[in-house]
Amino acid sequence: SQQGEEDPQALSIQEGENATMNCSYKTSINNLQWYRQNSGRGLVHLILIRSNEREKHSGRLRVTLDTSKKSSSLLITASRAADTASYFCAPGAGTALIFGKGTTLSVSS
Amino acid sequence: DAGVIQSPRHEVTEMGQEVTLRCKPISGHNSLFWYRQTMMRGLELLIYFNNNVPIDDSGMPEDRFSAKMPNASFSTLKIQPSEPRDSAVYFCASSLAGVGETQYFGPGTRLLVL
Numbered sequence: 001s002q003q004g005e006e007d008p009q010a011l012s013i014q015e016g017e018n019a020t021m022n023c024s025y026k027t028s029i030n031n032l033q034w035y036r037q038n039s040g041r042g043l044v045h046l047i048l049i050r051s052n053e054r055e056k057h058s059g060r061l062r063v064t065l066d067t068s069k070k071s072s073s074l075l076i077t078a079s080r081a082a083d084t085a086s087y088f089c090a091p092g093a094g095t096a097l098i099f100g101k102g103t104t105l106s107v108s109s
Numbered sequence: 110d111a112g113v114i115q116s117p118r119h120e121v122t123e124m125g126q127e128v129t130l131r132c133k134p135i136s137g138h139n140s141l142f143w144y145r146q147t148m149m150r151g152l153e154l155l156i157y158f159n160n161n162v163p164i165d166d167s168g169m170p171e172d173r174f175s176a177k178m179p180n181a182s183f184s185t186l187k188i189q190p191s192e193p194r195d196s197a198v199y200f201c202a203s204s205l206a207g208v209g210e211t212q213y214f215g216p217g218t219r220l221l222v223l
Contacts, residue, residue: 030209042200042214043152046176059113088152092209096142096165 002027003098004072004089009106012106023089031092032065032072037102038085044049046074048092079107111135113215115201121221127189129217132153133182133200134203142212143176143186149181158184159208 004023013019023032031050035043043051049056049065049072058064062075076083084107114133122128134141142157156166158178166176173192178184188195196218200211 022110040217043202043212044218045213048211094209096157096208096211097200098152098154099144101151 002029002091002093004032004091004100006087006089006100006103008103009101010104010106012108013079015079015081015107015109017079017081019083019105021074021087021089021105022074023074023091023100025070025072025089025091027055027070027091027093029067029091029093029095032063033088033090033092033097034061034063034072034074035088035099036085042100043088046087051093076105079105081107081109083107110153113201113203113213114130115215115218116212117197117218118216121223122191123223124192125173125190126222127133128191128195128220130186130201130221131186132184132186132200132201134184134201135205135213136182138203138205138213139181140204140207141173142202142204144218145207146200146217155174155186157173164208175220191220193222196202196220196222 009021033048034046037043060077065072086102088102116131143155146152155168161178176186198217200217202214
């Protein structure tokens with residue numbers, strides 16, 4: 001199992017701005033997943049991108065994957081206060097997912 | 110559909126007592142995972158099961174922790190005896206497509222050991 005490392009650790013933006021979070025990992029993967037955790041709640045799956053995909057969209061979310069650089073990014077466009085949460089990436093390689101420390105996003109109105 | 114169900118949602122106990130956390134995965138899911146989350150250590154994988162069989166328990170902190178999955182719809186995580194450093198939020202998650210695929214998390218059990 002391998003752990004993704006999110007960057008930055010914390011991000012503060014204003015409502016309406018875009019938020020970009022990055023994830024790096026070390027070995028080959030089958031997929032890469034992004035999860036969100038609101039304070040005091042369980043993680044919620046946001047999006048899964050397969051290793052043969054380069055970009056994926058879901059609503060205001062855009063995920064990119066660069067397997068040559070072993071990195072991924074999550075872009076949240078037109079952020080809202082409700083997007084305030086911690087965001088985790090999890091490289092999937094056929095073994096159990098290991099979660100890093102996450103990026104804590106604060107969106108102020 | 111009901112999501113992953115965990116009970117109790119909150120547990121306060123005294124050091125030395127036995128604690129049992131319960132999890133009901135989503136029906137039809139074949140993998141189940143137990144995690145522990147603290148501010149200091151983040152989200153740690155404790156153990157996971159595939160088709161009710163424990164696959165990897167290397168994350169279980171010590172012999173005081175044990176987990177069982179007697180059938181496809183129920184799992185327990187037991188701490189005996191409990192210690193204050195076990196205070197954390199314990200999450201259960203399940204997956205339909207197996208290890209390494211999308212996981213669905215329960216609401217967690219917030220454990221406080223005094």
